[in-house]
Every structure is written in C-alpha cells, then in structure tokens.
Amino acid sequence: MNKEQFISIQMEGSLSIPGILLLNYPKLGLTESEMMLLLQVQLFIQQGKPFPTPDELAARMSASSPDCSMSLRSLIQRGFLKIDDEDIQSIRFEKYSLEPLWDKLYRFLTETKKEQCEPEKTEE
Amino acid sequence: MNKEQFISIQMEGSLSIPGILLLNYPKLGLTESEMMLLLQVQLFIQQGKPFPTPDELAARMSASSPDCSMSLRSLIQRGFLKIDDEDIQSIRFEKYSLEPLWDKLYRFLTETKKEQCEPEKTEE
C-alpha cells in the first residue's frame, strides 16, 4: 500500500456508531439492511454530501438503486429519517437528517426505563 | 433521561467503522446482514467479551440464534472471521478475531490499485 492510498484512507475517516444504537436498533423496528442504509447516509453527510441519490447509495451496498429508493421512502414514512431544506447563498439544498432516529431512540430508552422502574430487575 | 442512563450510554462507548470498509464491504462479498454481524462481534470484543454466543448476538439483531450461528460459520469458512485461542493465567479462552477481514480488505485495495495503475485513471 503506497502513501497516497494510506492518506486517502485516513482522509476518508471513520464513522462512529453509538453502542446504544447498535444494541437497540432491532427493538426500534429496524432490520440490518435498513440500519446499514442509515449508516451509509450518515457517512455521506459526514463527508459533506448530505443528499446522496439512491444510485450513489446502491453503489456502496449490495442492494439495487430501486431497493435503496424504496427503503429510503419507507424509513421516512416510518419516522427514522427526514429531508430538511437548507439555503446556502440563497440556493436551496435538500439534505437528509437522522434526527427522527435519535428521537425514537430517546423515547425508547426513557420509556423502557420507566417500565423497568416498577418491580425492576436490571441484570447485565 | 436521568444521570445514570446518560453515564451508561457514555460508558457503552461507540464503535468506529473505517469509511474504507463501509465503502467496500459489498465488493468483498459481504451482505448488509453479515456486515452488521461482524460489527456486533467487534462491539463485543471492544466491550471485553471477545467470544459472544449466537444467543448473545441474536439478542442484539433481528436474526435468530440459529441464523447467527450459521452466519458465523459461513463467515469463518469464507475467510472473514477466525477464532483464536488465548491463555490467561493458564486458563484457555477462545475469542473472535476480525484479522481475516482486514487481510481481505488490504488485498482488495492493493489489487484494485494495481489494476487502476496500468492505463491509470484516478480521479476523486
């Protein structure tokens, strides 16, 4: 591996996934494929491309472009993902936001907490 | 969310996935489910439990325990995962290692590079 490759790998960076999300995404109703799709969207956002096309997403996944398109729509409808508008220098841009995912995770964690608090039993 | 929950979320930590892996796992022959399974194994390793059972893995995934078991076996056979032995205080432990995955990724990156290097064309 030469220097240019090493540098480009480092510049690519890493994606940090909170353990708490990895532990609970199935309980939120997400499949592994959907979780990976959300991670790919997050990586695009982090790389400064906040509105990847289904084609661009499919190029990084084992799913086809129409599959990605359908999954994105489903994730939006089920409240895991949303599209925000942003104006930069008076040009309008669309971008994905994972805010709904964190909203769901918060509600899951605090509701679970409340239930656990009655007769309680928290091992692990 | 109370203090105890916040602290336990932070103590849980995060898993860092190299961008280069997220960009290329399908080209290595991995599906989304398999990639997520490897990430779960990695998270267990990081949390000091380097040999999770299929049951423990299934509890964090939308797959069943027999599914996880079968996937683990397949990942080992296809050279993405291995089991190492370790002796601690003369007690033998088994643990998973993702070394074969990084080996495959290295070979993929350097071979791809070589091909690209003949008539060359490296934009981006």
Added chain:
Amino acid sequence: MNKEQFISIQMEGSLSIPGILLLNYPKLGLTESEMMLLLQVQLFIQQGKPFPTPDELAARMSASSPDCSMSLRSLIQRGFLKIDDEDIQSIRFEKYSLEPLWDKLYRFLTETKKEQCEPEKTEE
C-alpha cells in the same frame, strides 16, 4: 506499507470521542494535557488493559512518567477519574473508570441548560 502493518493498524482500532466532550472539556476544568491523558487511559481500557502504569502512559505522551503519575492523582482527586476493583476468577484487579467524567459532563450540561432556560421548562 505491507499487509501486516495495515492489519495491525486496523486491529488497533480507533477511539471515538463524543463531540459534546470535545466542545466542553475546558468548561469542566480540564486542560489539553489532561484531556489527552484521559483519552490515552480510555484507549488502554478499550484495548483490554484497564490499569496502565504511569510508565506505559508516558511512553505514548510527551509527558514524563512522574508527570503522568501526578496528573492521574490530580484527576482522581478532582473527580474526573476513579479506580475500581474487579474480581475475575477470584483474582483481584484494579481498573480505571471514566464514570466520574461523564457524571461531571451530565451535571454541566443539565445545569447549563437550566440557566439558559429560566423562564422555561426542563423535564428530565
């Protein structure tokens, strides 16, 4: 860079630092050197060595071993770090825990919130 080096870099892994900590550590009373020392402790924990010696820490830092020793003591006294005891197979181990740091961060975030909010309403 040969394959063995690439693999060992990947196996080394990465440390994830929450943005919220990077944004606020000086407000918690930490200097850059102390923050880096805590990160090194965290990396050791993640690598399965939860009780590094001052020597081991100094080998990765530009500080001397006595400096590291003094800083560790100060961090413990000021409530950023603690030492826990653990029994594994009836052998007693000591290990560092960053729990006090997260505790401080939680209190900082929620108190700041309250001040900012005054005429407002902060439920949990």
Added chain:
Amino acid sequence: MNKEQFISIQMEGSLSIPGILLLNYPKLGLTESEMMLLLQVQLFIQQGKPFPTPDELAARMSASSPDCSMSLRSLIQRGFLKIDDEDIQSIRFEKYSLEPLWDKLYRFLTETKKEQCEPEKTEE
C-alpha cells in the same frame, strides 16, 4: 436531560481518532496541546466548517485566540496542517486539511518498519 438535548448530542456526533495516531503523535513531534488543536480542527471539518477562526477554536480550548493562531501557524510551517482552496459555485473558500499529518505518519510508520526489519526487534 430532555429529548432536545439528547438529540443534539447525537447530532453533534463523535470524532474517531485512529489508535495508531494516539500511539505515535509525540514521536512525530507533537505536544498534547497541538494534538488537541488538530482534533478540534478535524471536528470542525467534520461538522461542515472546514476553516474555523482562531477565535472559534479558542472558544473550545483552554488556549487563548492568539495562542491558537500561533499554534496553527507553527503546525503549518512544520508540516502537520495545510490550507487548501476550494471553488464552490465559483466562490472561493479556504479550508484546513490534515493531509500533511497523515503523510508524516505514513513516513514514520514505514521508516520505523524498515529499521525494525534489519536486525529486527519487535517488542509490544
């Protein structure tokens, strides 16, 4: 901690630092303060603000704005950081790049390797 705070913490994200960098920055000639400054620059880049001012950096550090300014200049002169120009919609932007840091790290790792490879000596 209420929902809005939890969500904003998650949206803030995390910064991933390669273990290999944390293990070796002093050998590259960086102090803890300089390493933290580079991490803050990296976090700004990741958050879509690739050219933070010394004031913005100082607000997140225990260093003053003139200190940050001087450190940035020193890091550029010593080859750890550079400023790139970018044209977006024909408007020129400046942005920091950590490419020189990775370049230095690559050269350090491969040169160290070479030395180690002669009479050999791989401890740790």
